[in-house]
Amino acid sequence: MCGIEPESIVDGPGFRFVIFVQGCPHHCHGCHNPESWSFDAGYDISVEEVFEQIKAGEGLRGVTFSGGEPFEQVPALLELAKLVKGAGLTLMSYSGYTLDELESRHDPETDELLSMLDILVDGRYDEKLRNLTLIYCGSENQRVIDMRKTRKARVEGDHGMVVPYKSDYDIDIVI
Numbered sequence: 649m650c651g652i653e654p655e656s657i658v659d660g661p662g663f664r665f666v667i668f669v670q671g672c673p674h675h676c677h678g679c680h681n682p683e684s685w686s687f688d689a690g691y692d693i694s695v696e697e698v699f700e701q702i703k704a705g706e707g708l709r710g711v712t713f714s715g716g717e718p719f720e721q722v723p724a725l726l727e728l729a730k731l732v733k734g735a736g737l738t739l740m741s742y743s744g745y746t747l748d749e750l751e752s753r754h755d756p757e758t759d760e761l762l763s764m765l766d767i768l769v770d771g772r773y774d775e776k777l778r779n780l781t782l783i784y785c786g787s788e789n790q791r792v793i794d795m796r797k798t799r800k801a802r803v804e805g806d807h808g809m810v811v812p813y814k815s816d817y818d819i820d821i822v823i
C-alpha cells in the first residue's frame with residue numbers, strides 16, 4: 649500500500665475512499681505519484697483492515713482503486729471489491745493498462761474484478777495530451793468508462809463497445 653485518502657471528492661463521483669496501491673510498471677513521464685512506482689516500498693495492510701476503515705467512513709458513495717497500478721494486485725483487490733460491493737458501495741478503478749490490454753490477459757481474476765467495476769479510467773498518462781479540463785483523468789488518451797453500460801451494451805450484441813461515463817453534472821440546465 650502507498651496510501652489511503654478516506655474522503656476524496658476528486659477521484660470519482662461523490663465522497664470516495666481512495667486506495668493508492670504501491671507499485672507501478674508504467675513509469676509515465678509527468679506522473680503525479682512517482683513514489684508509488686517501486687514494488688519494494690510502501691507498507692503491508694490486510695484486506696480486512698482496509699475494509700474496516702471503509703466501513704467506518706460516513707456518507708461514502710464508493711471506493712476508488714488508484715496507484716500505483718491496481719491491476720498488478722488483482723487477487724487482494726478482488727477480495728476487497730467483493731466486500732465493497734456487498735456493502736452497497738460503488739467501485740471505480742484507475743489503470744495504466746487499457747481495458748483491451750486487461751481483457752487480453754484472459755485471466756479469470758482480472759475479468760472478475762472488471763465485472764465488478766462501475767467505472768474504469770484506463771490508459772497511461774501522456775503528458776503531451778495533458779488536459780486540465782478533463783474529469784477524473786489527466787490526458788486525452790485516457791478513457792473514463794461506464795462499465796455497467798459497457799457490459800449491458802456488449803450483452804446486447806455490441807461486442808468491443810465502450811460506453812463513456814457521463815458525469816452527474818453533465819446535464820442540461822434550463823433557466
Ligand code: SF4
Pocket residue numbers: 672673674675676679680681682684715716717743744771772773
Ligand atoms: S500509470 Fe498512473 S501511477 Fe503509474 S506511472 Fe502512469 S500516471 Fe503514474
